[in-house]
Amino acid sequence: MSNTKNFHMTSEEFRRQGKQMIDWIADYYETVEKYPVLSQMHPGEISHQLPLDPPSESESMEQIMSDVNSIIMPGITHWQSPSFFAYFPANTSGPSILGDLLSSGLGVQGMLWATSPACTELETRVLDWLAEMLQLPEKFKSTSTGGAVIQDTASSAALSALLAARERKTNYQTNDSGCLGNLVAYISEQTHSSVEKAVKIAGIGRNNLRLIGVDEKLAMRTDLLEKAIEQDLVNGLVPFFVCATIGTTSTNAMDPLTEIGHICQQYQLWLHIDAAMSGTAAICPEYRFILNGVELADSFSFNPHKWMFTNFDCNCFFIADRSSLIKTLSILPEYLKNQATESGAVIDYRDWHIQLGRRFRSLKLWFVIRNYGVNGLRHHIREHVRLAQEFAGWIRTSNDFELVAPAPLNLVCFAHKKGNDFNRKLLETINREGKMYFTHTIIKDQFVLRMCIAQTHTQAQHVLQAWETIIKTVSELTI
Amino acid sequence: MSNTKNFHMTSEEFRRQGKQMIDWIADYYETVEKYPVLSQMHPGEISHQLPLDPPSESESMEQIMSDVNSIIMPGITHWQSPSFFAYFPANTSGPSILGDLLSSGLGVQGMLWATSPACTELETRVLDWLAEMLQLPEKFKSTSTGGAVIQDTASSAALSALLAARERKTNYQTNDSGCLGNLVAYISEQTHSSVEKAVKIAGIGRNNLRLIGVDEKLAMRTDLLEKAIEQDLVNGLVPFFVCATIGTTSTNAMDPLTEIGHICQQYQLWLHIDAAMSGTAAICPEYRFILNGVELADSFSFNPHKWMFTNFDCNCFFIADRSSLIKTLSILPEYLKNQATESGAVIDYRDWHIQLGRRFRSLKLWFVIRNYGVNGLRHHIREHVRLAQEFAGWIRTSNDFELVAPAPLNLVCFAHKKGNDFNRKLLETINREGKMYFTHTIIKDQFVLRMCIAQTHTQAQHVLQAWETIIKTVSELTI
Secondary structure (H helix, E strand, C coil): CCCCCCCCCCHHHHHHHHHHHHHHHHHHHHHHHHCCCCCCCCCCCCHHHCCCCCCCCCCCHHHHHHHHHHHHHHHCCCCCCCCECCCCCCCCCHHHHHHHHHHHHHCCCCCCHHHCHHHHHHHHHHHHHHHHHCCCCHHHCCCCCCEEEEECCHHHHHHHHHHHHHHHHCCCCHHHHCCCCCEEEEEECCCCHHHHHHHHHCCCCHHHEEEECECCCCCECHHHHHHHHHHHHHCCCEEEEEEEEECCCCCCCECCHHHHHHHHHHHCCEEEEECCCHHHHHHCHHHHHHHCCHHHCCEEEECHHHHCCCCCCCEEEEECCHHHHHHHHCCCCHHHCCHHHHHCCCCCHHHHCCCCCCCCCHHHHHHHHHHHHHHHHHHHHHHHHHHHHHHHHHHHHCCCEEECCCCCCCEEEEEECCCHHHHHHHHHHHHHHCCCECEEEEECCEEEEEEECCCCCCCHHHHHHHHHHHHHHHHHHHC | CCCCCCCCCCHHHHHHHHHHHHHHHHHHHHHHHHCCCCCCCCCCCCHHHCCCCCCCCCCCHHHHHHHHHHHHHHHCCCCCCCCECCCCCCCCCHHHHHHHHHHHHHCCCCCCHHHCHHHHHHHHHHHHHHHHHCCCCHHHCCCCCCEEEEECCHHHHHHHHHHHHHHHHCCCCHHHHCCCCCEEEEEECCCCHHHHHHHHHCCCCHHHEEEECECCCCCECHHHHHHHHHHHHHCCCEEEEEEEEECCCCCCCECCHHHHHHHHHHHCCEEEEECCCHHHHHHCHHHHHHHCCHHHCCEEEECHHHHCCCCCCCEEEEECCHHHHHHHHCCCCHHHCCHHHHHCCCCCHHHHCCCCCCCCCHHHHHHHHHHHHHHHHHHHHHHHHHHHHHHHHHHHHCCCEEECCCCCCCEEEEEECCCHHHHHHHHHHHHHHCCCECEEEEECCEEEEEEECCCCCCCHHHHHHHHHHHHHHHHHHHC
């Protein structure tokens, strides 16, 4: 006999709680500036307020939201504050939150075309739109030999590129035989740590990763790249992969794509381009030059979840020859076979990344592109670059600070002339105060402050406030 | 001069559109049964309705939602339909959608403890709750040597386990030196394809993966496992990893954990347990026995996004010795250094998985556990098992059908006695009709129908309707 009692939230309750949550979120954005940007909690302070055991019986949404307000909120570092200048951003926006909500509601798992054709076909189309917006070469479009897929992060995209490169170089034999210890990959000293992580994961080994030196702009030196490749060839090793970066994490350095691309062609190396944050700038014609040379690449990725106002996670990974990726990652057990897959007429995105299951992530991207319009997106990117350049100007004309690296777009790396200890103290003091949050890097033993101006809601006044906070804190620390 | 024009959705508009979206979702769940469960679209039908170029100017949410209704909805396969019996489910629920919405709204990126202490500390606590709910041994709790992390999928969890196993076996040298081609992993013929994929990704090579034969219940034969290990040792290879499954994808087979665990201890192999769907059952004391032997495992994972009413993606990956995982995946570039990390007093979850960035996924899990209560969750799991057992009973007493595998929980594998062609036709006819959606597998050359009864909203009437649809279609096909 069926037990009719059930513990599911009713439709009425969902409507009521959902609308309250929407208001909660709108209120949050209206008041986000009242919070310290960097959470001021100490280790364990949140934990100690959470019960040790799960509740046996149902608790109301009111109880839960009350704990969100009192326990969780003090433990939030506010990535959506307009005074968040740390790392690279992880932006949201109205249309993105709504697209993500629709995705949660539909609860589609798009591992195969058949498990929701719209999930696959919308993704393919929106990524072709992005290829157009970034003026990527035709080969990266689904209508040509390539195509694209939404991955979670640039880390996973880099790993996927590395694996496809590994297989292409070894005639797709490494998947069967395992690594042989002779493949060599190349990055610059400034390349993101995710590529080193990928090299370890893929069984290549860190000893087979060459960190190529950089020039005064912190971009990869192609003379050193070529020298390293030649040396490895002499030693009987097999160079197979280069990752070039457009906008390094530390300083927004731009590796010379065209020169690197020619070297890759000459030595038959896979060229992957990581443009995680800066790639977004290329949707503005005047910044499109940063991708000159991308036509020589085998794969390219950037993160709309960084600078294109689309909720994490949303990395777009473009590949020039999709068959190399699919041959590398495809698995087809019986329980996933279906007529559509067997027809060959469809894309099954589960063969394009590490995971099998996947969310309907193109909805949020579609919502963002349509609700902003390409010109709307361009407007905000230009505004961020303008504000960053203004800030860089203040640094240049300041007597106390110096620019430590070129600031080609929206990341400004600078340091007070009083040296590392002072800069570290300056950073920690300001972040502890909570009015803004920024982070650091180290360049040639110098402790460097990073201001990344790219948060959805950052406006002129926030950058000005940040500068005033910095000036004021310097004078307080100097007394 | 600042340009004050902006293209961001206003707060008022977000409130209005957000509330409409909540109503849209509630309406969707109220009417989900009117849609064909499996989308009836043909390849390209969605695509052809989508513009080739992105819009230059902003489009209204009304326009976008109108396209959702007319273009996207016909291309949805309804994973949230109570008549979805295919694959394993990817469930949502009211509290989960709300928790996910809060996560989208807060837009926290929790790669480090410092980038939102609440994101890390809530995750740790909720996973300790789950360890308690599943009665996992102490070693899997954060208060002991181990701990847990939310990963996207069981595929990524298996890869993480495999990597930690690879490093532990080679004294953490493979990360540096690369794979040497001598490590061997073991799974059963019925293990999920994700482990084979992980073996390829990790550079182990498919030739070093042994597919161990299964017994009449389709569970791994430990005599064959031991024999394979012995043979590999004789050949100078290095056995290092076994993945045992609790609830295989094809038939819900249960590998004998205790026997496998003892073999792993004897030969010093890492034991990973994949309990992606069935693990959830262990929160009911009467089904907890399925995890007997988990105390011998090094790692364990299950997916609340399958059977625990929590939105995709949400895999919970437990590890007995967290240091082995962290040593394997840790990377600490300068730009991620911070005081909290250096103090050693905090968890930085970016060292626990492949990716760097991460969403605040514990919110939805916390919302689900609290809003259902542990007893509420148990109620629905029991109800699903009861319905599946009832369905299995109908098969057993039917003259036309036979059970093809034991149905220990909520997956029923069966076949009509008329053979493969008939069963294939039966499946395709029913799925094309759209009243329900189920999928198949092949067991010893037999085409087998799979009914997985685990969708959040599936009730007695839906299972009865499914059975009636099957009977009716059989008689129509038999005329």
